[in-house]
Amino acid sequence: MRRRVFVRDSALALVTLGLSPSFLRRTVLTAQLPRAASGKVLICLFQRGAADALNVVVPFGERAYYALRPGIAIAPPTRAAGPAGAIDLDGFFGLHPALAPLKPLWDGGIFAPIHAVGSPSATRSHFDAQDYMESGTPDHRGTADGWLNRYLATSGTCEQCAPTPFRAVAMSAQTPRALQGSAPTVAMNSVTEFAVRGGGTQAAQLEALYRTGAADLIHGTGREMFEAVKMLRAANPQQYQPAAGAAYPNSPFGQRLRSIAQLIKAGVGLEVAFADVGGWDTHVNQGGATGQLAQRLGDFGTSIAALVTDLGDRMQDVVILTMSEFGRMARQNGSGGTDHGHAGAMFVIGAGVRAHRVHGTWPGLASEQLYEGRDLALTTDFRAVFAEVASKHLGARQLRAVFPGFQTTAFPGVML
Numbered sequence: 001m002r003r004r005v006f007v008r009d010s011a012l013a014l015v016t017l018g019l020s021p022s023f024l025r026r027t028v029l030t031a032q033l034p035r036a037a038s039g040k041v042l043i044c045l046f047q048r049g050a051a052d053a054l055n056v057v058v059p060f061g062e063r064a065y066y067a068l069r070p071g072i073a074i075a076p077p078t079r080a081a082g083p084a085g086a087i088d089l090d091g092f093f094g095l096h097p098a099l100a101p102l103k104p105l106w107d108g109g110i111f112a113p114i115h116a117v118g119s120p121s122a123t124r125s126h127f128d129a130q131d132y133m134e135s136g137t138p139d140h141r142g143t144a145d146g147w148l149n150r151y152l153a154t155s156g157t158c159e160q161c162a163p164t165p166f167r168a169v170a171m172s173a174q175t176p177r178a179l180q181g182s183a184p185t186v187a188m189n190s191v192t193e194f195a196v197r198g199g200g201t202q203a204a205q206l207e208a209l210y211r212t213g214a215a216d217l218i219h220g221t222g223r224e225m226f227e228a229v230k231m232l233r234a235a236n237p238q239q240y241q242p243a244a245g246a247a248y249p250n251s252p253f254g255q256r257l258r259s260i261a262q263l264i265k266a267g268v269g270l271e272v273a274f275a276d277v278g279g280w281d282t283h284v285n286q287g288g289a290t291g292q293l294a295q296r297l298g299d300f301g302t303s304i305a306a307l308v309t310d311l312g313d314r315m316q317d318v319v320i321l322t323m324s325e326f327g328r329m330a331r332q333n334g335s336g337g338t339d340h341g342h343a344g345a346m347f348v349i350g351a352g353v354r355a356h357r358v359h360g361t362w363p364g365l366a367s368e369q370l371y372e373g374r375d376l377a378l379t380t381d382f383r384a385v386f387a388e389v390a391s392k393h394l395g396a397r398q399l400r401a402v403f404p405g406f407q408t409t410a411f412p413g414v415m416l
Contacts, residue, residue: 039317040394041264043273043307044148044178047300047324048130049280052338053345054330054365054376055293056099057113057358061092064365068331072288072338084289089113093358097289098297101305102347109355110308110315112414114346116360117380118326122372124340126281129325134177136383136403147402148272149181151390154401164269171256171275179274191237191259237262246310247302253277254303261310264318271394280324286337308349319350319393321386327376330365342375346385348414352393359414384408388415 059065060076074096075081077088086094087103093115095102105111121138123129132138136147145153152168168185170176179185188194240262248254256275263270279296286293304322308315327344343363363369363377371377383403388411390396400407 041270041273041318042389042394043260043275043318043320045304045320045322046130046134046176046178046274046276047280047322048126048276048278049282049324050126050129050326050328050340051280051324051344052282052286052293053115053324053327053343055286055288056096056297057089057115057345058086058094058096059092059115059362059365060086060088060094062365064367068365070332071336072286072332074288090356090358092362096294096297098294099301101301105305105308105349106356110349110351110353112348112353112355112357112359114348114359114380114385114412114414116343116363116376116378117346117385118343118378118382120378120381122342124326126325126340131177133323133325133382136386137405138383140405143404145181146176146178147386148178148274149183149185150402151394151396152179152183152185152272153181154396154398166263166268166270168272169260169263169270169274171259171273176274176276179272188259190255191232191240191262194232232266232268234266237266242306242310243312244309246306248306248310249299249302251299251303253299254306257303257307258310261307264311264314282328283333283337283339284335286332304347304349316351319348319352319389321349321389322347323382329374330370330376331374342371343378344376346382348385348389350393352416354413354416359412380412381406381408384412385414388412392416 054065054069055072055074058074060074066073074094075085077085077094083097085097087097087100088094089106093113102111119129119132119138121129121132123132123139128141131141134146135143136150137143148168165184165186168179168183170179170185170187171190172187173189175185175187242248242258242261248258253275260273260275263273277300282293285291288294304320307320311318323346324344326340326342328338328341330341333339359380361379363379365376367373369377383406387396387399387403387406387408390402391399391411392415396402
């Protein structure tokens, strides 16, 4: 095989191993990979499709909630409601009953819900709202990079740590908007797939070629990729067993979180992880305590609980941040579902949270309190939450670079 053809074809092979073309270019142009954090990890979980905040964190103490949703409201936590009732948190708010796996996290002081939080943009477009949240610049479509990538490019929490290609990983086929930008990142479907597919004949030939030291276009990338594969092989991903009896659902989302746990426990220098899960666009037959939304929440809550259990003491250095592009209309529609709304809900999970409270200022659900007369009103900008987590957990020092055009005089107080 001619050398030029081999290099071209091997570059394509790198893409199939989970490294996107943008990763190849950025690594070649970067003299040294960013340094890993000293143990701190942020896991971002995106609920794509606009999760219904009012049935996720249920305001059972709000009389108007039941008037707006006669067919899909979650019953208050009473003996009569039994397991179909909301899981009481503070006497006013409760979790959807399908999120029962997360109640021990609340009891253990590592779970902080935030209500009436989201984007100040008035858009009801999934595409635009997701773009704004992942770029961190609401109503600005031209932003080239994502907020997580800007953090990676401008901040580091450990100047002495060894370089690692696994500083930022998305468990997805393509790099999500939040991680796009100048800082190197990796996208992979699973840890096992990445490690196994790095062991083929072509990969061995490519490794031998790059050992010669030739300064080809993708020489640096090839070397780093093979070091990454070796790191994962050493962790023996095919034989991975979750700890403490953690049982991940056999769903795509559950397996993505399992892979994130593998990376954290393998000690490969992970600092930022990203995973998403769809299915939250519940216009029709949403259901209440059971049904479409309940099934989605069951997978979501069980997967997160398994991740926390699996990580065990490592949760001292991990924060899980959940998000969705916007909430849903306060009033149910004629199809037993909910249409696109405005403010939503987030979860922050980790040892550093201010626990045993539902954060955010509750705006109320009376007709005069609704946004545009139809939606839960926004009282907390999502960027304030992102900025607080980036600053207090990851040690970000240049928040204006991470969130251009946004200034906050105070954090919402979710983190200690």
